[in-house]
Every structure is written in structure tokens, then in C-alpha cells.
Amino acid sequence: MVSTSPAGYTARPAAVHATAVRWRAVIMTVLIILIGVTACVGVVGGAFAHPDQRDTTVAAPLVLTEQEQAWIAAHPEIRMGMVGDNAPYSFFHDGAFQGFSVDLVRRVEDLTGLRITVRMGSWAQIYNEVVAGRLDAIEAMSYTETRSEHILFTEPYYLRRTMVFHNLDHPMPPLTDPEAFDGQRVGVIRDIYYAEDLAARGLNVVPYDGYRDLVAALAFDWIDAALAPELTGRFFARENGFSSVDVAGPLPLTDLVLEDFRFGVLRTEPVLRDILDKAVAAIPDSELNAMVDRWRTARPGLTLTSGPLRLLPQERALIAERPVVRVGFMPDYWPFSYLEDGRVAGFAVDVAREIAERAGMTIDPVFDTWPRLMEGLRDGRLDMISNISMTEERSRSFLFTDPYHQVPVTVFVRAGFGRYQDLSDLDGLRVGVPRAVYFQKPLEARLGADLVVPFPRTVDMMQALAEGEVDAVVASLSHGLALIRMQGLMSIEIGGEFRLNGVSTEDLRFAVTWDKPVLRGLFGRVMASIPAARWLELENRWLGPRRAVERAPMVPLSPEERAWLTERGVVRVCGGAAVDPFERTGEGGTYAGVAGDVLHVLSRRVGFAWEVVPADSRAEALANAEAGRCDLLPFVVGVPEELSGWLATRPYLRMPTVAATLLDRPFMSGMASLSGKTVSVVGYSPLRWTLEARYRDVNVVSVDTEEAGLDALRHGRVDAAIGSLPRLGYLIARQRTPEFKIAGQIPEDHTVRLALSADLEPLAAILNRLIATSDDAEMQAILDRWVSVRYERTVDRRVVWGVIAASAVLVLLALLWVRQLRRLNARLNSANAKLRELSVTDGLTGLPNRGFLENRMAETFAVCQRNRLPFAVAMIDVDHFKAVNDELGHAFGDICLRPIADRMAAHFRRGGDTVGRYGGEEFVAFSAGAGAVHQPEHLEVLRQTIAKHVVENEGTRRGVTISVGCHVARPDQDDTLAAFLAVADRNLYRAKQAGRDRVVCGPEGDGTAGAGIDGEADAREEPVADAP
DSSP: OOOBOTTSOBOOOOOOOOOOOSHHHHHHHHHHHHHHHHHHOOOOOOOOSSTTOOOOSSOOOOOOOHHHHHHHHHOOEEEEEEESSBTTTBEEETTEEESHHHHHHHHHHHHHOOEEEEEEEOHHHHHHHHHTTSSSEEEEEOOOTTGGGTEEEOOOOEEEEEEEEEETTBOOOOTTSTTTTTTOEEEEETTOTTHHHHHHTTOEEEEESSHHHHHHHHHTTSSSEEEEEHHHHHHHHHHTTOTTEEEEEOOTTSSOSEEEEEEEEETTOHHHHHHHHHHHHTSOHHHHHHHHHHHHTOOTTSOOOOSOOOOOHHHHHHHHHOOEEEEEEOTEETTTEEEETBEEESHHHHHHHHHHHHHTOEEEEEEOOHHHHHHHHHTTSOSEEEEEOOOTTGGGTEEEOOOSEEEEEEEEEETTSOOOOSGGGGTTSOEEEETTBTTHHHHHHHHOTTTEEEESSHHHHHHHHHTTSSSEEEEEHHHHHHHHHHHTOTTEEEEEEOOBTTBOEEEEEEEEETTOHHHHHHHHHHHHHSOHHHHHHHHHHHTSOOOOOOOOOOOOOOHHHHHHHHHHOSEEEETTSSOTTTSEEOGGGOEEHHHHHHHHHHHHHHTOOEEEEOOSSHHHHHHHHHTTSOOEEEEESSOOGGGTTOEEOOOSEEEEEEEEEETTSOOOOSGGGGTTOEEEEETTSHHHHHHHHHOTTSEEEEESSHHHHHHHHHTTSOSEEEEEHHHHHHHHHHHTOTTEEEEEEEEEEEEEEEEEOGGGHHHHHHHHHHHHHSOHHHHHHHHHHHHOOOOOOOOOHHHHHHHHHHHHHHHHHHHHHHHHHHHHHHHHHHHHHHHHHHHHBOTTTOSBOHHHHHHHHHHHHHHHHHHTOOEEEEEEEETTHHHHHHHHOHHHHHHHHHHHHHHHHHHOOSTTOEEEEEETTEEEEEEETHHHHTHHHHHHHHHHHHHTOEEEETTEEEEOOEEEEEEEEOOOTTOOHHHHHHHHHHHHHHHHHTTSSSEEESTTSOEETTOOOTTOOOOOOOOOOOBO
16 A cells, blocks of 8 residues: 655555554554554545656656766756745745745755756746747656647656645635535636636636736735645635635546646756756655655745754843743734733734743733833833834834734725725825824825824724715734624725835834843744744634624714723723622633623623733632722622722613522512511622511621521521522522422512723723613523533443543553654754854853854844944954963863953843853953943953952862953944954954953044043934834
């Protein structure tokens, strides 16, 4: 039996043979087979489509004939055409050609000795160039009879699956339906080999120049379906945030499921065809599969690293000093960060948590409006902010990580507007944008400030578009679609992709202020170490294909109410004031129960975010409210006495009041049945005062809880327990005791309201308006769902224990098998960790090594050069170190270097400082920003510290000193890092010439420690108020 790998390469068959000797061996064998079968289940990629294909199971050695060798000697360089915008196979990114096809061509270069120049363009362009003889070969070409008249093909080296993609918001009918494509617009790549066949079958074919445009057209609903390779279609949908695009299935009644990749050359070049054919045959299947696996999960915006993460000394020190990082998130930026029923959620939240967990830290998420988050970042109340886009202006104030996601920016319009093409379509129209978004100012400059309407809350922006207050809205695609689904705004549709100054995507990053470069570097390095599989898991969870869900419309708000909600920000809910089932903690710590569901409904329709301030008791919850730590009680029958001045909304739920009695007592016919009786009522309930005032012949006893009332009834201290039907019914059913019953109803309902602090009066007015127009049945359905009782089924304990025992045996056997694998993995991880450590740190001193220093120094210098910030670099040399080695041996020299390195690591811990070993007894330290101005004084302190140190080993004592040459300046555009290092090196030479054990700074070397930079004392920049 022959199986294929997911990439489509033919793989060798494998078989497992075992002989049962004893029953333990039998069980072990079955277990191993089950594990193996589970691990091997995959998608069968299909067989090669062309009849004369060869078997590529085993790589053939590359043996070229004399004629082929002579051809290479005569033509050492060839030009190879590839389709651009064909990620992950071939595309241009970060100034370089990338993709599986590029990797394959580079491998062919290595095998043959050819120099291959890659040219990228549309399929039509590169095909015409080959036919015209301006290109020598074309890569990833599929065989057809028509093409074979001009082209010679190699054997296929890869098969990819071509699938039908559709938009989940407007899904295709089942593809097995013969009429599924009737009247549908089907997008394809222009001049793709199967386009004519599809048109001949009667399909309405719409051509596009590239796969990115093809997938975007489907996401924007300009076409109904798209034909694309499965890997390519999913890649562009994921990378561009087209979460509505997904695979519908293969195209029926055709053989287009598998598309073969071959090299093609003109028929006049058979020798070149043979060379390429042999080169591909010489590449093992495992190597080809590894190439495909690399690009299947590629993330062009983020360079992923391999191997275990090795934290630098300064990063470990940062984590020890600051184990909790306060990260700012927007509360309404679906699906990236938002508050859902009081719980933090979103893609960016999960990414931040993943990074913190891998680094051994904890994040403290802070949710607030964007202006407040930016203010908190600048004044130090926040350590970091999320979901921010990098601009040149912002780079003067903040340091950014690489982007963790990029989202297309889209123009949303009302139905009937038509397709948006460019900015001229918006001339003279009112356009809504998120307030302080990075493209607000450029758009105002283009359209006019009076026509661009900034909205503090994006929910209001989309509502304004639906109601005609603005003519169009510009927002990120994922966020805009989420708002449309949440608000049920079915009259809004996508107009088209927004481009301004060549930018069409919003890059989402983490950012810190300039004094936290180590934190930025730590987050960036940990983010790059997250495995590609984990990235896919997070993206599929938050950004993957989903079904559109319509929600109830939002309550109309006045401009003043919108402004108030924006200014207010997150509403804090007092948790712990109500009892189960009215309030409880749900799965994952969510705020659940009747109150949780009611808040979910009301907050969605009003458009406010909320979070819970937890409490363990009602008294603690009221204390939080009284102290101003929370603002809203979601489930009260009346405003508590402790909260005078709080506001109560109109009732949103009415619950009958009933009396519970012992089972053998008669049923009640009203309050008259309780005349002369003693009843229990919860002491803080308004019902207590009502009963005492209206029914003086009934003895009312106050209890703390309904449970206490039932307990008093059980022990005969009262004749009846009075409370709400849902609560008493819930308690009686949960206890499953036959001693109580609901004996009758009391003509006094429990009216449930929300209580709000006085400063939430505008919200109380909005909620009153919403409650007045709400359907009572909806609130009743919420109550019914939570008070329904679920009885547990009885179980046969003997069967349970039998299953447990059998499972324990199987688990034990599995553990024995896994134990050996873990040992092997531990050894492998240990070896990888050592390799990783060697790549970034110096083995002797533990400081960053020269390679790491040079990369980090170049990056910091470029930032200072771009933003005109001070930059300081110092060359540090241990004095007379060669004499130490000659006289006392290299072992003693090593002992000298270690404590010096430790003192340097402890000394250079200011924001912006970095120090490392440059080689031998030389070290380099550099600093940026305000710290650079005082670098000479800082170096003098280090010199004095080391001069006081004495190295002792086996009775030998030796004093150690250092000489330092430094240079501090604001680099101009014409300056280079090499020039700065050269000045520092000359100053080091002058320090040694002057007698060593000293610090020499300044451009001419005539300054000493303490020399500063004239006019450079203030390195601060003006803050920039902006948003992503």
C-alpha cells in the first residue's frame, strides 16, 4: 500500500510486525499500533496526474553527461520566471524573493552549479517572456497538450490541490448540486490553464492577475467563488484577515483537484530540460517535504526562530524585577481585544499571554479607551500597549515589536453605493473613521477635515453609517465585519480595499516607551520563538472561518450619550452581591448566572464594556460599591441601605413570591393562611418591611439567607420560609429532599433591577429606555434557563471501578513507552539549548557575544540616527591582560574575566544600556537616549569599581584595571556605526598611551570621564497622540 504525504510527495510504505508472547506484550503491541495509526492519519494528497511520471520515492544521484556539463560551462547563468504574489510558493517580501519555489531553485543551483536569476511577474507576463526567449525557464508550470507544442517539461516534482473557495457570509450551494454554479461569478487567475475549459462548461469566469486580488475579491463579495490552490488560498485568507473565506470543496466534474508543478523550457533547449529534471530527481523526498512544511506555516511579517529560547542576562534581570507587565488593550476592538461578559478576550490578549507564559512573566491586562491607554503608556502607568500600528511619527516616542498580525483596511458603505475604487469615490462625502487612527490626518488632508468624522467608539461609527449620518466608513476588515455581525447591520456592505500612500493594511504590534528597550526586545524574541503550529492555533481560534451570526439591534443613542459612554470607558460591575443561580462564577472565571446573561444582553445593545470586581460575599461587594471600587449592581430588588444616592433602573424581571412549608402542611390560600404563624424572610430584602407593615398578624423573623430560612423550617423554628419562587424552588430541587414543598404564592412580587452609582446617571437613563422597549419573554427565558434543575443519573459503581482499573493498566503501559521517548527528547532539548546559548552568549562570561552585539548595536544606532537621539559607544580593555596570561596562565586569566564581566552586567542596567564581550579581553558597551548623555560618568564609576577589585586564586592575588575609550554624539544621516567605533577605539588607544586605568571620551580624545555633550542634555521627544 502506498500513501502520500500532505505535501503530495510519494512516501514509502511502512509496516509494523509484532509477535505476541505474553498478554503484556499483546497489550503493548496493540497500544503502539493505535498510537501509530492515530499519528499517521493525514490527508492523502493524490497521485501524479501525468501518465509518464516517474517514481520519486528514492532520490537519484545527480550524474550529468559530458554534453550537459558542456552546456552548463557555455551557459553558466540562466533566467528563471516565477509567478509573483503566489505565496507561499513564490512572492516578494522584505526586499527579497521568498517561498517554496525560491528554495527549490536555490537547491537546484547548489546541485548543478548554475547561477539562476529569478524574475517574478504575473503568469501571463512570465509565460510570454519564456515563449519570446527572454527567459530560459519557467517554474511551477502545469502540463497541457497545448503548452507542450512550445514547451518541454520536466517530470512533476510537486502536486497541489486546487479547491473552490467561498464566502461564509454568502456560502455556495452544495457543490454536488448540478446547478450550484448557475449564475455564480467564479474567480480564477488570468490565463490559468483550466480557464478556457471552465468557460466552455458555461461558468461565468472572472479573471484576476494575482491570488491576493482573487481572495480579496471573494472576501469583498465581488465574486461568488474562487478557484485557488488550497495552501495558497488559506495563506492569503489568514495573512490578510479574510476570516469569511474558506474552502467549499473540489470543483465537481473536472480533474482540477491536483495541479502538477514542473520546470518548463523552450523546445529548443532539451539539454537544459534534462539538467533540471536530473537536479530535481536528486533531491530526496524528505528534503522536498521539509521545504513545503516550512512554507505551509510561514508568517512573512514575523521572522520565526527555531530551537529553545535562551534569555539574555538583562532579560532575566528584568523578569526578576518586573514579573508582572501591565499591558493596555482596547475594550471594543473585536476580535483582537475586548471584554466579553466581564472576561478579557481576543487574539492580541492570547498572544500577550502566550509570550508572558513562555518568558516566565504574567500580564496584567488594562482595558480603557485609546487616548487613556496612550496617556498611561507615556506617564508610566502602563508598561506596554497592544494593537498599535507603527508610523514614522510614533517611532519618535515608542519602540515597536514586529507585527503579530496585519489586517486589510476597508471602506464600508451602505447597500447600493457600488464598488469602491479609489479615494476619488469619496470626494464630497462624509467619511467616518476611528478617532486618532493612524490614517485620520492623511485622510483629512486629502478629503478635507470637515468631511472626515472621527468616532471615539467604533460601534457608534457603524451605527452612524447605517442611519445615514456618514456616507462611508474606513476601518480594519476584521473589526468592521465583527461590528456588522454584532449590531445586525445588514444594510452595510464592503465597498473595497482602502489604500492611502501605498498602504492598505493595518499592522498590529506591541509598543513600549524608549526607556524599556529590554522589554521590547524580550517580547519580540519570545514572540518569534512561538512555534508556527501555535500561531495557527491562535489564528484559527480568533481569526479563522466562522459563520455570520445576526444579533439584536442596538438602542439608538444621541451624540451626547455616545460621547458620555466614550469618556466613561469600562463599567465596573460589583460581583458577589447576589446568590446562585442569580449570580455565579462560570467556566474560565466568567461572570455567569441570570445577572451575567442579563448584562451580556444589555451591554451588547447599548455598546458598553464591563468588567467584574469580584467579592466573596454580599457584604464585601457592598463595601466595594461604597468605596467606589465598582459602579453597578446587576441584580437587586431594591437599592441597599448602605448605598444611599445610588440609582435604580426600572424592573427588568419580576419573580413571584412564595411560601415554602413542610411537606405534611396544607397548601395556602393566601396570606390569611399564615395569620398567627411565624415566617422567615431574608433580612435585607425589601419584602421584609412590606410584610411587617401590611400583615401585622404574621410574625416575621429575619434570616441571613434563604438556606437559613429552610433550615429554620426544618427544625420547627418557623412555620414557613418566604422568598422568590426561582430561589426557593432552586434550593429545594438542589437538596433533593422530600420534606419541603411550595405551599402557595404571596401577593408581593420580587421586582429585579440594576443599581448604579450616581455618576452613571446617563447610563441609567439609557438602560431605562432599553428595558422599557425590551421583550419581557427574553428576560424570563434567561431566568428559566438558570433555575432549571438537572438531576444526576445513578451509576453502577462496580462498572466504574472496573473501567478505572482497566484504564489504569493501559495508562501505565503507555507511560512506560513514553518514558523512554521523554528521555531521548530531554537529551535532544538539552543539546539544542546549548546550541542556542552558544549562538547569543559568550561561553566564558555569560554576556552577549560579538554577533549579538553587532546586530543589536546596528539596530540601536539606526534608531538614534533616524530620530536624532544621543548614542554612546565604549571600547573597554582589561589592562596588561597578556602579561597576566603569560605570568599566571590562561586559567588565571579566565578567572579574572568572569568577575569583571559580572560587574559590567550589574553596572549596565539602565534603560537603553547593553554590554557584551567583543573578543579576548575587549568588551563593548553602548547606550541610547538620555542614558547616553551620561555615559562618560557612568564609565568612570565602572572603572573605579573594577580598580578596587582583587582577583585571588590558589594564593595568588592580582589587581585588575581597565582602560576605556568612548564616543558620545547625536549621529547625523551621514554618520556610520563604524565611524563611531573607530573614534571609541582611538580614544581607547589614547587612554592606554596616557598610562591606562582611565576613561577617555570625546571626538578628539581630549575629554575625560565627566565630559558631556554640549546642548544635548534633554533627549526627550514630544508625545504623539494617536491610535492604531
